[in-house]
Structure formats: structure tokens, C-alpha cells
Amino acid sequence: MYVETEGIILKQIKIVGGRRMLVIFTKRFGKISAGTSLKEKSKNKATLALRPFVYGKYRINKTGKHYHVNGAEVISSNYQIGEDVDKFLSASYILEFTEKLLPEDAPDPKLFRLLVEFLEMLEERKKKFETLVVAYQVKALANSGSFPRLDACVRCNEKEDVKYFSVPEGGVVCERCKQLSRANEILLYTMDFGIVEVLRYLLEQPLSSFSRLALDDKILLEIKKILKDYIAYHLDVDDLKSEEFMN
Structure with a gap:
């Protein structure tokens, strides 16, 4: 056929x-x-x-x-992507990430449109490409049904005083639940710099909103670390070859 x-x-x-x-x-x-x-x-x-x-x-x-x-x-x-080293590395990373994320023979028109849009926007963008990269990752995770819970504590559903992000539990943790924990937990991040609000913004706004917007370097670094650990833990997507060159 x-x-x-x-x-x-x-x-x-x-x-x-x-x-x-x-x-x-x-x-x-x-x-x-x-x-x-x-x-x-x-x-x-x-x-x-x-x-x-x-x-x-x-x-x-x-x-x-x-x-x-x-x-x-x-x-x-999208030829301009190949004319800029940082654009090239960002696009290579997202293609590799997407390839690892997708199962075989399973149409996903929403993610397909998102990837087309990402490449178009990356070609036109002049600098700070990693903001676009993390925005794509957040939306790709949400599309796959794997995005962490940000609206309330994953342990007790408390919506106030959520100060931590637990990678293994897949979402935010409140101060009370953190104090009740008897072990030194691994992959538990303190949510400084308004990280939760930034992640929510990345999730809720269309990708086109980030055509010129750039995150603060400190916030960007923290979000990259959280996403890397979260993706490795929950989706078993780790050690991407293109990521070595980006770093």
C-alpha cells in the first residue's frame, strides 16, 4: 500500500x-x-x-x-537551525528526546504539531534557546500524561505551604509532610525562585508565547535539573547523546 x-x-x-x-x-x-x-x-x-x-x-x-x-x-x-551551533544542539536534543518519548506506530497529532512549531520558532529565535527547549519538554510531558502534580501536595493534598518537589512521587510536597518524613529523601528539591509558578506558566501558555521570552538563568538551571531527573526516573529517558554536547 x-x-x-x-x-x-x-x-x-x-x-x-x-x-x-x-x-x-x-x-x-x-x-x-x-x-x-x-x-x-x-x-x-x-x-x-x-x-x-x-x-x-x-x-x-x-x-x-x-x-x-x-x-x-x-x-x-528550517535550514537556519544548521547554521548556528547552539540552535543545532538544541534541535538535536529535542529530536532525540522526542524519539525516546514516542512509542512505535502510535499517531500523536498534538505532539507532532508541537514539534513542527518548536522547529519553526527555534529557527527564528536569536538567543536563549534553552527557554524554548524546556517549554517544549513541559508540554510534551503533559501531552504524554506524565507531567508532575503542581496544584497540591502529592501526599496529603494540601495546597498551602508547598515548598518541595519530589521526583519519585511526581509532584510537590508541603512543609508538614516533609517534616514527617523519617528518611533523608533522594531527589527532593527545595522549590526556590518561584519554580512551581514558572512550571505552571510553561504548562498553561501556548508554545508561541515563548518566541521571545527568556527565563532567568538561575530559574532555567533549576528547572533543567528537575526535568532531567524527573524524565529519567519516570520515563527511563536518560543519557541522551546530544545532551553531553549541550552541557
Whole structure:
């Protein structure tokens, strides 16, 4: 069966015979692995659509659970991402994060649209790219149903005096529950600098709100640490290769 779908290349792997295996986040099928015989060094329109960060349209031969890309065309090249090292690293990190987050063959049109929007905004942004990165991560977690609880203490439902964030329990903890704990808890953060309010803002506002907004460096660093530990603990997504270069 021949089908056509929009998509974004998440990863490509070279295999024998000059062929490649592509991991594509498609609008129609979700994340798929597809082979292709399109030549890497060719300058035709189909090959251009297989480059990193391109939002494209792909013609795919689907046989059962197997996919093969026979043709492609560019919708948006996002070429400026590749011309700035920090943009490149930020985009690479988000593509790797998204690839780890997605199951195979499970359409997710909301996350697909979010990723398209992220790449478009990153291309236009001039600096402070990491604010956009954490905003995307927060929204991707919420979309997957894995976002932490921020409205009340995860232990007692108290809405006042929530001063801590427990990674293992997946949300905020109040002062009373913290004091009642008899052990030195791991992965428990003190919520300084209005972190909870910032996380709520990142969650509630559309991604477009962050096209020019930049978080304070101290707040950004704290949110990055919390998200990294939370994602590793609850989603088993850790040690992303692109993250090493970003740091």
C-alpha cells in the first residue's frame, strides 16, 4: 500500500549497500522506522527532505508493519537551525528526546504539531534557546500524561505551604509532610525562585508565547535539573547523546 504523510526525520542509520534506515515522526502513523534507497549525496528534492530538522512530505510503501520511503519533498527546510551551533544542539536534543518519548506506530497529532512549531520558532529565535527547549519538554510531558502534580501536595493534598518537589512521587510536597518524613529523601528539591509558578506558566501558555521570552538563568538551571531527573526516573529517558554536547 502506497501512502503519503507529513513527517520529521528523528534519526537515520546507515546500513549495508548504501541504504539507510530512517526513524520518522509521521503525522499519520506516529513514529516509524523506514528503509530507503534514496542516495544521500544526491541534490534532488527527495534527498533534501531526508536531512535533519526538515519538515517534509513522504511517499511510503507500507507492507504490514514494514515501511519504505520511495519519495519525499520539503515543506519547510528550517535550514537556519544548521547554521548556528547552539540552535543545532538544541534541535538535536529535542529530536532525540522526542524519539525516546514516542512509542512505535502510535499517531500523536498534538505532539507532532508541537514539534513542527518548536522547529519553526527555534529557527527564528536569536538567543536563549534553552527557554524554548524546556517549554517544549513541559508540554510534551503533559501531552504524554506524565507531567508532575503542581496544584497540591502529592501526599496529603494540601495546597498551602508547598515548598518541595519530589521526583519519585511526581509532584510537590508541603512543609508538614516533609517534616514527617523519617528518611533523608533522594531527589527532593527545595522549590526556590518561584519554580512551581514558572512550571505552571510553561504548562498553561501556548508554545508561541515563548518566541521571545527568556527565563532567568538561575530559574532555567533549576528547572533543567528537575526535568532531567524527573524524565529519567519516570520515563527511563536518560543519557541522551546530544545532551553531553549541550552541557
